[in-house]
Structures are given as C-alpha cells and as structure tokens.
Amino acid sequence: MKEIKIILKDIPSGGLLIEDVFPKNDVGITGDDIIRMGADVKISAKAALMDKILLVEVHLDGLCSSECSRCLEDAHKPFHKDAHLDFAVESVDDVVDIAEDIRQEIVWDLPLRLLCREDCKGLCPACGKNLNEGPCEHQK
Numbered sequence: 001m002k003e004i005k006i007i008l009k010d011i012p013s014g015g016l017l018i019e020d021v022f023p024k025n026d027v028g029i030t031g032d033d034i035i036r037m038g039a040d041v042k043i044s045a046k047a048a049l050m051d052k053i054l055l056v057e058v059h060l061d062g063l064c065s066s067e068c069s070r071c072l073e074d075a076h077k078p079f080h081k082d083a084h085l086d087f088a089v090e091s092v093d094d095v096v097d098i099a100e101d102i103r104q105e106i107v108w109d110l111p112l113r114l115l116c117r118e119d120c121k122g123l124c125p126a127c128g129k130n131l132n133e134g135p136c137e138h139q140k
C-alpha cells in the first residue's frame with residue numbers, strides 16, 4: 001500500500017511542496033469496482049504546520065476508466081480534484097502518512113458511471129448492435 005509520509009520537522013516555514021503519484025491499483029475500494037483509475041493519480045500538495053495541525057492542500061489529476069454504461073465500450077474521463085486535509089499532530093517529531101486520506105478523496109469523487117461520449121446512443125435492446133456505429137433494422 002502506498003505511503004506518503006510527511007516528516008513534520010522537515011516542513012520549512014513557507015510550507016513543504018510534495019509531488020507524488022498514487023498508483024492506480026491502490027485506489028480501489030473493493031476488487032470489483034465498476035469505475036477504476038485508468039492511470040496513476042498525480043499528486044501535487046503543499047503541507048504546512050499550524051500549531052498542532054498539519055494542513056495539506058492537495059491537487060489530484062487522474063483518469064477514470066470503465067465500460068460505457070450505455071454501449072459497454074471503453075470510456076474514460078479526466079479526474080481532477082482539490083482537497084484540503086488536516087491532521088491533528090502531537091509534536092513536531094511526528095511523521096504523518098497522508099496516503100490513506102488521499103485515497104479516500106479519490107474514491108469519494110469517482111463518478112458512478114461513465115459514458116464514452118455525452119451522446120452515446122447505446123445498444124439496440126433487440127439485437128445488441130452498437131448504435132454509435134449506425135442504426136439497425138429495429139431503429140426504423
């Protein structure tokens with residue numbers, strides 16, 4: 001499982017910039033998620049320590065992939081999210097692993113379904129033909 005550890009002592013007064021990647025295979029909730037990450041998620045983050053709270057501003061860039069929910073062809077959608085995380089810390093000697101929180105931010109914002117394109121025509125319910133490729137005899 002991916003770890004993204006922040007060593008509090010290493011955070012400079014202007015904040016700590018973090019560039020990392022969340023592996024797509026570590027994102028899933030269960031083994032059979034319908035929507036998955038089609039690429040590793042790029043993480044750009046800035047961490048700052050405010051008193052006893054570690055504040056992390058996160059920007060995530062990824063790609064969701066699935067079957068199109070109408071025609072079952074491959075469908076992809078860019079994934080972008082900004083998140084603000086905070087962690088209570090005991091002392092500046094702490095090391096905080098923010099990976100699980102980032103994973104949850106990704107999972108919460110995965111779309112429930114994807115379309116290969118907005119106007120996907122789907123499959124003919126009678127013959128199963130992909131109507132994006134043209135009409136079939138049932139569509140007249």
Ligand SMILES: [Zn+2]
Nearest residue numbers: 068071116120
């Ligand atoms: Zn489709």
Ligand SMILES: [Zn+2]
Nearest residue numbers: 124127136138
């Ligand atoms: Zn048909």
